[in-house]
Amino acid sequence: MGENVMELNFGSLANFSSSSSSPKPLRCPAxxxxxxxxxxxxxxxxxxxxxxxxxxxxxxxxxxxxxxxxxxxxxxxxxxxxxxxxxxxxxxxxxxxxxxxxxxxxxxxxxxxxxISRKKCEPSVFPSYLKSCSEENAMTNSSVEENISNNHELLMEENKNLKKERLKLQMQIEECKTLEMKLLECLSQYMDSQQNKARRLC
Amino acid sequence: MGENVMELNFGSLANFSSSSSSPKPLRCPAxxxxxxxxxxxxxxxxxxxxxxxxxxxxxxxxxxxxxxxxxxxxxxxxxxxxxxxxxxxxxxxxxxxxxxxxxxxxxxxxxxxxxISRKKCEPSVFPSYLKSCSEENAMTNSSVEENISNNHELLMEENKNLKKERLKLQMQIEECKTLEMKLLECLSQYMDSQQNKARRLC
DNA sequence: CAAAATATTCTAGAACC
DNA sequence: GGTTCTAGAATATTTTG
CATH class of the missing domain: 1.10.10.10 (Winged helix-like DNA-binding domain superfamily/Winged helix DNA-binding domain)
Structure with missing residues (x-):
């Protein structure tokens, strides 16, 4: 019931563990x-x-x-x-x-x-799109970017990608807001129906 | 009984999320x-x-x-x-x-x-904030912008701003997510308490 | 013709073993 | 670590307004 809902949706939170990924050479191939x-x-x-x-x-x-x-x-x-x-x-x-x-x-x-090692990513609370964004952020802060940013072509490409990403993020926000409204709607309907049931039980 | 209630309510939630976009009875199958x-x-x-x-x-x-x-x-x-x-x-x-x-x-x-219709989002209550198409993207890729951006300096500046904006959008999404979790938690708690009331009434 | 819907491809998530 | 089933994501391609 209520508990199940929570489990279903927040279960991934429990797996929130820091990953110590160690890509050290193994002695024998997989x-x-x-x-x-x-x-x-x-x-x-x-x-x-x-x-x-x-x-x-x-x-x-x-x-x-x-x-x-x-x-x-x-x-x-x-x-x-x-x-x-x-x-x-x-x-x-x-x-x-x-x-x-x-x-x-x-x-x-x-x-x-x-x-060659197995790719393994820890289950995360964050949706995949946020993961990729974070990775990108990590990259942009590095000195690597300083060098390549001087290239005009790359700059243009980055610009294009950033705009694309912005669009995606905007759509996600739109979705979030829609979902919130619907959750609220659902909540209110649930309250109504439960009150009716309670009345009938009296 | 608890389970039936749940099904009813999440079923309706699922309908909410899809009713906004497309699943009206089509005349011809995919x-x-x-x-x-x-x-x-x-x-x-x-x-x-x-x-x-x-x-x-x-x-x-x-x-x-x-x-x-x-x-x-x-x-x-x-x-x-x-x-x-x-x-x-x-x-x-x-x-x-x-x-x-x-x-x-x-x-x-x-x-x-x-x-039978194409799946857009999970039957799960939880987001999968992923894409259905929304239509607020008019402002993005005008060719005007492309031309202006040919200037190297401007490009750099624009990219900097885009990254700033991206960060902002990402934070907004995080906030939305938090709010959704709270809403769901609230919903689930409410369901529990209502069921307890109902039991006592019996 | 642009934009939306659908199809195709490649890769990844997740459950289970 | 391996096997299975399903989904995400990026492109193509087609359909539609």
Missing amino acids: PFLLKTYDLLEEHSEIVSWNEQGNAFVVWSPAEFSELTLPRYFKHNNFSSFIRQLNTYGFKKISSKRWEFQHEKFQKGCKHMLVE | PFLLKTYDLLEEHSEIVSWNEQGNAFVVWSPAEFSELTLPRYFKHNNFSSFIRQLNTYGFKKISSKRWEFQHEKFQKGCKHMLVE
Whole structure:
């Protein structure tokens, strides 16, 4: 009841814990990375390193899912595989084919796998848009910005982005206000209905 | 009884948030829904209604992607199809097979498709302050402004101001959020106290 | 044609195991 | 840490006023 509402909506507050993220080099690569690297040494037509050896291509997602995945993982879902790739920071670098890249994932460089770590962000009270804003703020205060701000092109770009962001923030505020009104409306309706119920009970 | 009260009230809250924007009865179903419904009338072995006709099953994702999807959509990605299903509120109801369900998506009930609408915000009471479109953005990107901004100095100044403004907007959002939490807390407390009163009256 | 709605893509959140 | 399901976010693309 009332309590459940609170839990549902404020539950995330309980998880408010400071994160001591430690991206120190691990001694052994994550199993997922090893398996993915190994699977590329099969020299199959289903999946392989790309021409430059700095990314890999799943040439046939269907066969890859049905034949390759279950031999290395506990599933045969392409989407689960992709979810893992994203978790480890791989990017899809072609819109034409299933080609994924990570700076530290290269042909013949098995030793570099230890430098790839899982992305992990703590659950936070703040909505994602605020997170990204805060990150940006942190950046703007650094000296990095001092250097790049001298470039006219970058300035223009930043200007454009800032305006875009302003628009977004304005819309969010609009939404907030609307929601507040609706919450109030809901509250008042609830009070009415409860009073009617109480009357009937008398 | 408590639970029913809750459902009633949060149901109405959900209606509030959507009633302002769009969910009036449409005359014609979303293209995606029509296509998905049509594709199920092929009586194929790749995809079909389930036994009860209240959900559908993609029996062979690989063939579905390669053969079925491109005939109805502009792509052959299973994941894009699933993204659409989720956007329209379908749920995957089996862990064993690709079976998706929506209350208003049933065999022989094409007319019910008009009642399915695209999700804009969560059914949750809580914000997801995210975007529906509001229309107070006229003042932002005029081309006039673009020209003036070609001056380097002015650009710098404008960016500085934009950042200042951004900070202000972010603070406003924080305030809104706090207020919303208080409102909800109030609502929840009120519900509790009213229920206690009702119990005593019994 | 501009703006809104819908579609497609890529990535991430969160629950559960 | 892995797997699953769903959503966020950025673009494309289409539709509509």
